[in-house]
Structure formats: structure tokens, C-alpha cells
Amino acid sequence: MNHKNNAFIQEHTVAVFVHHPMCSVDSVNGVLQTFGEHYRLKIFTRHLVQDDFFDDVDLVVFPGGDGEASAFRYLLKNNASLVKRYLQRGGKYLGICMGAYWAGKHYFNILDGADAVQYIKRPRTTVRRSYSTTTPIRWYNRNERMYFYDGCALVGNKSKFQTVARYANGDPMAIIQGRIGLIGCHPESEAHWYESYSWMRGKYHQGRQHQLLLNFVDSI
Numbered sequence: 001m002n003h004k005n006n007a008f009i010q011e012h013t014v015a016v017f018v019h020h021p022m023c024s025v026d027s028v029n030g031v032l033q034t035f036g037e038h039y040r041l042k043i044f045t046r047h048l049v050q051d052d053f054f055d056d057v058d059l060v061v062f063p064g065g066d067g068e069a070s071a072f073r074y075l076l077k078n079n080a081s082l083v084k085r086y087l088q089r090g091g092k093y094l095g096i097c098m099g100a101y102w103a104g105k106h107y108f109n110i111l112d113g114a115d116a117v118q119y120i121k122r123p124r125t126t127v128r129r130s131y132s133t134t135t136p137i138r139w140y141n142r143n144e145r146m147y148f149y150d151g152c153a154l155v156g157n158k159s160k161f162q163t164v165a166r167y168a169n170g171d172p173m174a175i176i177q178g179r180i181g182l183i184g185c186h187p188e189s190e191a192h193w194y195e196s197y198s199w200m201r202g203k204y205h206q207g208r209q210h211q212l213l214l215n216f217v218d219s220i
Helices: 006-011 025-035 069-075 080-088 191-195 208-219
Strands: 013-017 040-044 059-062 092-096 114-118 133-139 142-148 152-156 162-167 172-177 180-183
Touching: 013 025, 025 040, 025 208, 059 080, 142 208, 162 208, 172 208, 180 208
Parallel strands: 013 040, 013 059, 059 092, 092 180
Antiparallel strands: 114 152, 133 142, 133 162, 152 172, 162 172, 172 180
């Protein structure tokens, strides 16, 4: 996917799932703000969509939020089969935080030789409990601090996926496997996320990480 020309806006559509708080309004809004000038956008929820809903979709996005990943069974019981059919036809998947967990073996089960696990439980993690913070990551050859809330590490056979970013302990934080892109942190985060917490004020990335996210999608 290439978002660098105006013609693209008329040719590519992104479907974004929302259900607050698991796929939160904040995360969805961050995705919409990041993608809005580049793609046509459509929203879907836990309610059953029409059979042809994904026919014009180039990328489906499951953002992050707060809650148990097991809510997947309730939230996607109506549409999981349609999403899987879309992916089997060659559609692309972007999972951020909760959406990355949902790509794993207990949910959509669309990964080959990899899975999403809690970073806070990994060896030598920089974050040991579930709360809103930033954590150091290395995105290709650049250092960043990225918004983090109980995000996943992507573990498994590293020869089966491309690692785009790593946590400080070396665990993959963002990966691409075929037409699937997964990110454990929140590059879609907006300024008010940081201003809500005294320990993060002044640490907003000034939109720089939105461009990283757009570049990431281009690579899927």
C-alpha cells in the first residue's frame, strides 16, 4: 500500500474495528487521525456486517484498548468468519496492542510459527505491571519511546517473520508476516494520551510515530 499520491485515496479502503474499551475510542481515533488523509475509512463493530462488507477493503485494523483479550469470543462471534474469509482472499491485517493479541493462536489464529504474549511477563522487561507509560523501543535503526499499555511481544520462529521494531530486552515489538502486521505499542497515540498522566507530560512524539505507522502499513 502506498499513500503518497492523491489517486490512492480513491483506490484503497481501510476497515477499522471499534468496541470501547477493548478496541478503544482513543485508539480508533488515533488510527483515524493517522490514516484519514490517505485512505478511505469505514467502521465496523461487534454487530454482524453484510456479506459484502469486506469486498472493497484493502486493510482491516484491530486497534488496542483495555480489557481481557478473551473478549474476542463475544466481540467477534458475528464477524470472525467474515474476517478470516477476507484474509484468505488476500486481505491485509493490522493489529495494534489488543489487535495484535487477537492474531494469536487462541483467537484468529492467523500466524505461522509466532504468537503474541504479554511483554510485562517476559525476561528483562522494562515494564513489569499493567499501566499507561512509555517504553524504549528500537524501530529499525532509530531509538524511540512509544506509548505502552500491557502490549504484546511477538515470539516464535524469527525466521518466519520480519522484525520491524524491538523492545529494549530484544523481543520483537512490531513484525510483518506476509499480509499481517502486528504492533505491541501505540504509534497511533495522540497528544492528550500523554497529558493525562503527570509522568508522561511533555513526552508526546509530535506525530513522528504516525509516520512510522504509515510506513509500516506500506510494508505489509
